[in-house]
Amino acid sequence: MKRLLAVSLFCILLALHLFTLGRAAHQRKTLPKNEDYGYVMPSPILKITALEFDGLASDFLFLQALVFEGSTFERKERPRVKEWEYRWMYNTLSASTDLDPYFFDPYYFGNANLTWEGNLIRETNTMLDKGSRFRDWDWMLLFYIGFNNFYFLQENDKASEYLMEASKRPNSPSLLPTLAARLAYKAKKTENAIIFLDEILKKTEDEAIKKAYEKRLNALKGILFLERATAAYQDRFKRPPEKIDVLIAKGVINEIPQDPYGGEFYIDKDGSIKTTSELR
Amino acid sequence: MIRIEGISKEFKEGIGSRKVKALEHLTLDIHKGEVFGFLGPNGAGKSTAIKILINLISPDTGHASIMGKDVLDKDTRRHVGYLPENPYFYDYLTAEELLWFGGKASGLSSNVIKEKTGELLNKVNLHSARKRQLRTYSKGMVQRAGLALALIHDPEVAILDEPMSGLDPIGRKMVGDIILELKSQGKTVFFSSHILTDIERFCDRVGIIVGGRLRLVDKLNNLLASGNTLEDVFLKEVEKAGGGIEI
Amino acid sequence: MTALWPIAVITFKEGIRNRAVYGISIFALLLLGANLLISGMIMQEVGKVAVDMALSTISFAGLLLVLFIGINLMAKDLDKKTIYMVLSRPISRFQYILGKFLGMTLLILVTLSVLSIFAGLSILMVKMSYPGYFPRFSWSMVALAISFTTLMLILLSALSFLFASFASTSFITLVLTIITYIIGQSISDVKALVEAPQIVGIQVSPLTVKVVQIAYYIFPNLSLFDIKTQAAHGLAVSPSYIFWVASYGFIYTCIAIILAAIIFRRREFP
Numbered sequence: 001m002k003r004l005l006a007v008s009l010f011c012i013l014l015a016l017h018l019f020t021l022g023r024a025a026h027q028r029k030t031l032p033k034n035e036d037y038g039y040v041m042p043s044p045i046l047k048i049t050a051l052e053f054d055g056l057a058s059d060f061l062f063l064q065a066l067v068f069e070g071s072t073f074e075r076k077e078r079p080r081v082k083e084w085e086y087r088w089m090y091n092t093l094s095a096s097t098d099l100d101p102y103f104f105d106p107y108y109f110g111n112a113n114l115t116w117e118g119n120l121i122r123e124t125n126t127m128l129d130k131g132s133r134f135r136d137w138d139w140m141l142l143f144y145i146g147f148n149n150f151y152f153l154q155e156n157d158k159a160s161e162y163l164m165e166a167s168k169r170p171n172s173p174s175l176l177p178t179l180a181a182r183l184a185y186k187a188k189k190t191e192n193a194i195i196f197l198d199e200i201l202k203k204t205e206d207e208a209i210k211k212a213y214e215k216r217l218n219a220l221k222g223i224l225f226l227e228r229a230t231a232a233y234q235d236r237f238k239r240p241p242e243k244i245d246v247l248i249a250k251g252v253i254n255e256i257p258q259d260p261y262g263g264e265f266y267i268d269k270d271g272s273i274k275t276t277s278e279l280r
Numbered sequence: 281m282i283r284i285e286g287i288s289k290e291f292k293e294g295i296g297s298r299k300v301k302a303l304e305h306l307t308l309d310i311h312k313g314e315v316f317g318f319l320g321p322n323g324a325g326k327s328t329a330i331k332i333l334i335n336l337i338s339p340d341t342g343h344a345s346i347m348g349k350d351v352l353d354k355d356t357r358r359h360v361g362y363l364p365e366n367p368y369f370y371d372y373l374t375a376e377e378l379l380w381f382g383g384k385a386s387g388l389s390s391n392v393i394k395e396k397t398g399e400l401l402n403k404v405n406l407h408s409a410r411k412r413q414l415r416t417y418s419k420g421m422v423q424r425a426g427l428a429l430a431l432i433h434d435p436e437v438a439i440l441d442e443p444m445s446g447l448d449p450i451g452r453k454m455v456g457d458i459i460l461e462l463k464s465q466g467k468t469v470f471f472s473s474h475i476l477t478d479i480e481r482f483c484d485r486v487g488i489i490v491g492g493r494l495r496l497v498d499k500l501n502n503l504l505a506s507g508n509t510l511e512d513v514f515l516k517e518v519e520k521a522g523g524g525i526e527i
Numbered sequence: 528m529t530a531l532w533p534i535a536v537i538t539f540k541e542g543i544r545n546r547a548v549y550g551i552s553i554f555a556l557l558l559l560g561a562n563l564l565i566s567g568m569i570m571q572e573v574g575k576v577a578v579d580m581a582l583s584t585i586s587f588a589g590l591l592l593v594l595f596i597g598i599n600l601m602a603k604d605l606d607k608k609t610i611y612m613v614l615s616r617p618i619s620r621f622q623y624i625l626g627k628f629l630g631m632t633l634l635i636l637v638t639l640s641v642l643s644i645f646a647g648l649s650i651l652m653v654k655m656s657y658p659g660y661f662p663r664f665s666w667s668m669v670a671l672a673i674s675f676t677t678l679m680l681i682l683l684s685a686l687s688f689l690f691a692s693f694a695s696t697s698f699i700t701l702v703l704t705i706i707t708y709i710i711g712q713s714i715s716d717v718k719a720l721v722e723a724p725q726i727v728g729i730q731v732s733p734l735t736v737k738v739v740q741i742a743y744y745i746f747p748n749l750s751l752f753d754i755k756t757q758a759a760h761g762l763a764v765s766p767s768y769i770f771w772v773a774s775y776g777f778i779y780t781c782i783a784i785i786l787a788a789i790i791f792r793r794r795e796f797p
Contacts, residue, residue, distance in 0.1 A: 042727045044720040051712040052586060053752040055579040063568055104662075104762040106573045137663075208569050291797065328797065334615050336796040353637035354619045362615040368608050372544035373537060378612075384533035413544075429612060 040091040043098035050099060058100035062109070065092045068115060079117065086118035094127050102132040111144045112209045115280075116216070121152045132165075140203060142166035142175070147196045156183045173199060189226045215260045219279050222257035226265055226273045229253045240271050281437060281468045282310035282333065286342035289328055302328040304492045305342070310470050315463050317483035317500075318472035322520060325492040326472035327365055330441050333470075334362050346437055358386060361430035365441040367422060371415035375406050375425050378414065379432050386433035393432070399427040404454060417447040427455060431462075438462055440471035444478055456481060476510045488514060490521040530618040531626040538600055538630025543637065545596050555588040555642055559649035566653045574661030577653040581646040582672050585639065586755075589680045590708065592638055597684045597705060598633055602697030608712040610796060621788045624688065628784055631684050639677050646673070663761030671769070673756035678776045679752035683708060685783040686747065692790040709740065711749030718743050747779050 008070050041049075050057040068089065068172070081089075091107040093114075107128055114120045132141040143166045150159035160183045161232050167176035181190055197217045204210045226244065233241045233252050244265055248252050259265060263277025287306040290299050303325045310316045320326050331337045333344055335351050349356040369378060376397060383393035401407045404424040409417065414425065423446050430438060443459075444452050459482050462469050473479055479486055479500075486503060488496040495517040496503075503513050542548070562580040569576045604610040604627075613623060650669070654661055683704065690703040721739045724731045751772045757764050 044716065044727050047716040048713045048720065051709065052755070053583050054753075055575075055755050055759050057577045058578055059565070059738065060570070063565075066568070066570075077573045100575075100756055100759075102762070103575060105570050108571055234666060314601045331797065334611075336611065336614060338795065354617050355617060358617040360615075362611070364608075364611040364615070369612055370537060370541040370609055372541050377537065377540065378774070381533045381537045382612075382616065385613075385618055387529065387617070426612075430615075502708065 033180070038088070038096050040088065043095050046095055046099060054099045058096045058103055058106075061092050061096035061099065062103065062106045065089050065106070066109060069109075081117065086114060086120060088128075089119050090114055090118070090123050094123075097127055097131060101130055104131075104135070104138070107131045107141055107144070109209075111148075112204075112212065115148055115152060116212075121148050121279070124148065137170055139166040139169035139172035139176070142169065143172075143199070146180075147200065150183055150189075150196065151193050159183050170185045178203055190220055194220050194224060216279070218260045219275070222259060222265065223275070225253075225257050230267065230273065231272070241267065243267060281312040282308075282344070282470060283327070284308040284333070284344045286340070287329065287332060287339045287344060288341045289325075289332065289337065289339050293411060301492050303332075303339070306489075306492075306494055307342075307400065307520070308487060308494060308497065310468060311485075312468055313463070313466045314484040315459060315482050315488045316471075317471065317479040318336060318489065319476070319479050319486055320472070320489040320517035321474060321512060324489045326489060327441055327476075329489075330362075330439055330470075330472060334360070334401055358433070359436040361433065361438045363426045363430040363438075363440040363443055367426035369414045369422065369425065369429075372413050374411050374413055375401060375417075375428070376410045378425060378429055382429045388433055396434070400431060403458065404428050420448060420451050423447055424451065425452070427458065427493050431458075435467070436453040437470065438442045440469070442473055443471055444475060446474065452478075469497045476514065480510050486510075488517045490518050495521060528622065528624050530616065531629060534613065534618070534623060534626025535629035535633060538627050539633045539637075542596050542600050542630065542634040545599070548638065549594070551588050551591050551595075552642070554591075555584050556645060558584040558587075559645055560644065562649045563656065564651055566657070569660075571660060573653065574664045575759040577650050577661075578664070578669060578791050581650050582669070582676070582755045582758060583647050584649075585673060586644050586676050588642055589635065589639055589676060591746065593680050593684045593687065594701060594704060594708075597634070598687050598697060598700050600631060600634075601627055601688055601691040602694075602700045605691065605796075606697050608796070612615065614796070620792045620794075624692070624784060624788045624791055628637045628685060628688055630686075632681050635677060635680050635684065637761075639673065639680070641774065643670075643673050664759070665761045668754075668761055668764070669760040672754045675752040675754055675772070678773060679749050680754075682747060682776050682780050682783070683711075683749070685780040685787070689783045689787040689790070692787040692788065692794065706745065709748065711747045712753070713750075714739070714743050714746055715748055715750040748775075749774065 038145065039140040046057065047054060057261060068085075069081075072085075075081075090110065096106045097103060105215065110124055110127060114124045125148055126147045128141045128148075132145070135141060142162050146162035146166060149155045149162060160180045163176050163180035163183065166172055179192070182188065183197075194217065197213060197220065197224045201210065201213045204213055226247070229247050229252050230241060233247055233250065236252070237250070241247055241250075241252075244256055244267060248256065256265060257264045259277055261275070261277035261279050262266065263275040263279075265273055265275050268274045285307050287303055288301075291297070291302050293300050306325070308331055318326050318329070326486065328337065332339050333346065333351055334357065335354075338352075338470065344351045346356050346411055349422065373381070379397040379400065380393055383396065384390075388396070397410075398407075402409050404427055406421060406424055406428065409421060417425065423443070427440075430440065438459075440459075443455050450485045456478070459469055459471070463482075469482075471482075483500050485497065485499050487494055496513070500510075504510065559581060562577055565580055566573045607652070614620075618626070633742075634775075647669075654664070672742040686707055687700060687704040689695070690707075691700045694700045694703065718739050720727065721731045721736045754764055756762075
């Protein structure tokens with residue numbers, strides 16, 4: 001009799017355990033949540049708390065940023081990543097590189113993700129600059145800075161400087177000094193950008209990043225195609241075309257290239273080729 | 281053989297408030313070849329006096345020597361075997377390794393150690409357990425291992441603090457036999473106990489200590505001469521000291 | 528000094544047979560196994576992360592060894608009165624301390640050697656899975672980093688002896704050693720912070736700066752022994768660096784042991 005009592009009591013307790021756990025977990029969800037992606041501790045503090053495990057801490061900070069970025073791919077809303085989230089990613093990657101400034105991945109990943117949509121060009125450049133001082137065997141970080149200066153900031157002189165610096169590093173591609181020279185010319189922006197991107201693409205192995213760059217490259221190729229067509233039209237008819245369709249109508253081109261970002265190419269007031277998607 | 285002169289020791293109880301006099305002007309001579317029993321109630325100062333002899337504690341005043349060498353000199357212990365009260369040993373060593381350590385630390389060669397280890401372990405009936413780790417031993421086995429450790433280097437003087445503690449009657453006989461054997465070899469044995477029958481069985485002379493002061497030292501035969509039992513003598517000294525059990 | 532060897536031997540045996548050694552080893556093996564998983568998440572510098580994981584595991588396991596087994600070896604003698612069996616031999620207090628320290632050092636050397644083999648296997652596993660992603664990898668740098676960690680642990684255990692020589696319980700010794708480890712590893716970074724606090728945007732009083740600077744000279748600068756980053760990136764460490772850091776470690780260890788012996792001479796065991 002006693003044993004039966006004990007066993008049934010125990011079973012009741014087990015059931016209650018599962019029940020109360022479920023209720024408590026449910027209640028937890030209704031608590032105000034703290035911001036997961038708000039704050040990153042300043043690097044000097046991180047260095048102190050990491051004791052002798054700076055390298056490992058750097059790895060985990062990078063992985064944090066990487067995993068976060070991956071988690072945004074399922075989002076439907078646009079923009080996919082919010083402005084403060086980009087800022088958080090930058091702070092995290094910056095902290096990672098403060099803990100280990102030789103670690104290549106945060107620079108690589110940061111440059112691919114923070115510049116195009118994140119619009120944190122100057123910040124990314126600062127981070128890359130720090131990296132280039134430590135990774136003195138590496139030409140790529142300087143190359144990235146050069147590209148950013150050229151493409152986003154329109155500072156061709158700076159871009160040229162950085163490319164020259166990069167060419168001094170071991171195993172740098174031979175086209176660097178030539179490209180540096182080309183940048184002196186403000187014209188041919190799209191062409192230079194394509195050359196730059198081609199070079200970056202050659203060195204990119206990560207599939208996701210590769211696709212992003214390829215998309216960008218195709219868009220630029222489309223723009224270049226239209227730019228050349230516009231120039232040819234100007235040559236032939238002694239005046240710029242009013243609309244893209246005119247190029248087809250007058251037989252300069254057979255078809256309008258597709259914008260991989262889903263927009264439509266048009267000719268802007270100043271005569272340059274733009275697209276409604278703005279390449280995002 | 282063992283010379284204790286004017287040893288006093290005070291301990292501070294708690295946070296510097298009370299002072300306890302553990303030993304007061306203890307003066308005692310132990311002769312070569314004798315078995316001396318140090319008798320007293322719990323807390324009388326027996327262990328303190330012994331630990332001073334082994335230089336585990338330093339006296340406030342006075343000095344002591346064994347075989348002419350001051351106890352502060354480490355070489356004194358080359359010829360002294362010590363068995364502490366309730367001995368503790370490293371858990372993960374075996375009895376064999378324990379004796380190896382004792383022998384090597386006392387300067388014996390490996391061969392001698394091997395020989396003596398086998399002999400001693402047989403004597404204390406630990407031969408079958410010699411390769412087991414000490415943490416698996418019963419209290420009695422630990423006590424016997426401690427005795428073996430105290431004797432591995434064939435000391436001239438054996439100082440044993442409550443050597444029968446924790447032993448069953450078989451163990452007690454074993455220890456008693458060893459003490460008598462040591463005596464027959466001309467060794468000096470100084471042991472403390474509060475068990476009267478043990479003192480009666482082995483000792484040539486007895487010293488009774490109560491409350492940190494040596495009350496009485498005499499040959500055992502003299503003490504029992506007038507028909508008193510040792511118990512009578514002992515209790516009388518305790519009463520004279522104030523009947524107190526000041527621990 | 529022939530008494531040193533038997534003391535060292537029983538100290539070593541007591542340490543290596545402690546059940547906690549198994550626990551620490553299993554923990555380390557798990558982490559080393561996880562190395563493949565973590566490293567696989569990295570895009571480019573897989574080698575750097577593999578080395579980070581392996582070396583950090585060794586450092587941490589070594590730390591656990593010193594804190595929980597090492598301190599036990601010395602402090603247990605004092606707590607549980609096993610010291611009687613040793614001090615009743617014809618040895619001096621100094622020989623006791625030195626002998627125990629040698630045993631402790633032997634324990635650290637043997638345990639870390641075994642762990643190093645597993646760490647090496649762990650790195651090898653990752654290297655074979657991602658062969659092209661190990662830029663600038665150097666086995667000798669990894670070995671050097673492990674050697675430095677070993678030196679640091681030996682120094683830390685010498686300090687634990689110093690604390691055990693006057694602390695009344697093994698718990699106090701443990702706490703003091705942990706505090707010393709934390710301060711030792713961070714003092715360099717803290718000094719950098721208080722000497723240039725504007726980076727973080729805080730203000731530091733001159734008194735604080737002075738205190739930190741003094742602490743820098745008293746506490747052991749353990750971060751000197753941390754060359755994990757250099758090993759991870761195959762960066763060279765100059766022979767003079769190796770020489771000076773090793774000398775610093777050796778001298779500090781000697782000071783700690785000598786102080787421990789001096790304090791220990793006066794200690795009583797009632």
